[in-house]
Amino acid sequence: MSRAKVVSLANQKGGVGKTTTTINLGAALALLGRKVLVVDSDPQGNTSSGLGVDAANLEHHLYHCYMQQVEATQVVRPIADLPNLALLPTQMDLVGVEVELMDAKKRERYLANLLEPVLGDYDYVFIDCPPSLGLLTLNALAASDSVLIPMQCEYFALEGLSHLVRTVRLVKNAYNQKLFVEGLVLTMFDRRNRLTYQVQKEVFSHFQDRLFDTVIPRNVRLSEAPSHGQSVLLYDKTAAGAVSYMALGKEFLKRQEKKRH
Numbered sequence: 001m002s003r004a005k006v007v008s009l010a011n012q013k014g015g016v017g018k019t020t021t022t023i024n025l026g027a028a029l030a031l032l033g034r035k036v037l038v039v040d041s042d043p044q045g046n047t048s049s050g051l052g053v054d055a056a057n058l059e060h061h062l063y064h065c066y067m068q069q070v071e072a073t074q075v076v077r078p079i080a081d082l083p084n085l086a087l088l089p090t091q092m093d094l095v096g097v098e099v100e101l102m103d104a105k106k107r108e109r110y111l112a113n114l115l116e117p118v119l120g121d122y123d124y125v126f127i128d129c130p131p132s133l134g135l136l137t138l139n140a141l142a143a144s145d146s147v148l149i150p151m152q153c154e155y156f157a158l159e160g161l162s163h164l165v166r167t168v169r170l171v172k173n174a175y176n177q178k179l180f181v182e183g184l185v186l187t188m189f190d191r192r193n194r195l196t197y198q199v200q201k202e203v204f205s206h207f208q209d210r211l212f213d214t215v216i217p218r219n220v221r222l223s224e225a226p227s228h229g230q231s232v233l234l235y236d237k238t239a240a241g242a243v244s245y246m247a248l249g250k251e252f253l254k255r256q257e258k259k260r261h
């Protein structure tokens, strides 16, 4: 039986496009025929609502899996009109994990353990992380094969980046030998702004081909789609944002093929 590759979407900065990338890269790969599970690991629950799931009204969500009250299989839900996409939803109770597991033994392994039984059902699992490097992100990194870093092209972007890369290295050394930085994706790319190109050049100088060629432009459809509970790929597949996330999906898969050879 094959086993899903698990990828965390992480960046301790808020508003850089983690959630938007989780939803739309997940949807793109689902449309490209891969079986994808999206795990909403941010208590804000924006990935859940952005995929049309109101987790506030659910009996069970990721928090209950963390607390070992239910199995992940009982909580995972299908996504309307995307038969290859599934969601492990979340709502704000998930913040409790940070406190309740503070003194637990192997507290960084909870997410890896709860996901284990469902990995055989998918090709890819994408974990949307909260904008911090706390216990939830630690669990995501410990459960992952790799990290995908969405980055907004702005002046201070690189500062936070070195902190994140250090954290990935620490987690790798302490908990998860296989972890690596899969790649970086530039989001909210503004072709009219010179700073955008400076940041792109600088990120490339540090990360070379780990920087994805595909950039995600600033596109209003991407910010509208979540209020309709849909990925942009269903909401308006002709929008620049949809086209670019589809291109990102194809580039992502091409890179996976290359790694296999």
Ligand SMILES: Nc1ncnc2c1ncn2[C@@H]1O[C@H](COP(=O)(O)OP(=O)(O)O)[C@@H](O)[C@H]1O
Binding pocket: 013, 014, 015, 016, 017, 018, 019, 020, 021, 046, 131, 187, 188, 189, 216, 217, 218, 219, 220, 222, 223, 224, 226, 241
């Ligand atoms: N490429 C984009 N163009 C326009 N708006 C975007 C784009 N990417 C994200 N947004 C919007 O910016 C805000 C922050 O994005 P989000 O994905 O939630 O970031 P994060 O998860 O890192 O906090 C959201 O309102 C989202 O709709």
Ligand SMILES: [Mg+2]
Binding pocket: 018, 019, 020, 042, 046, 128, 129, 130
């Ligand atoms: Mg988010």
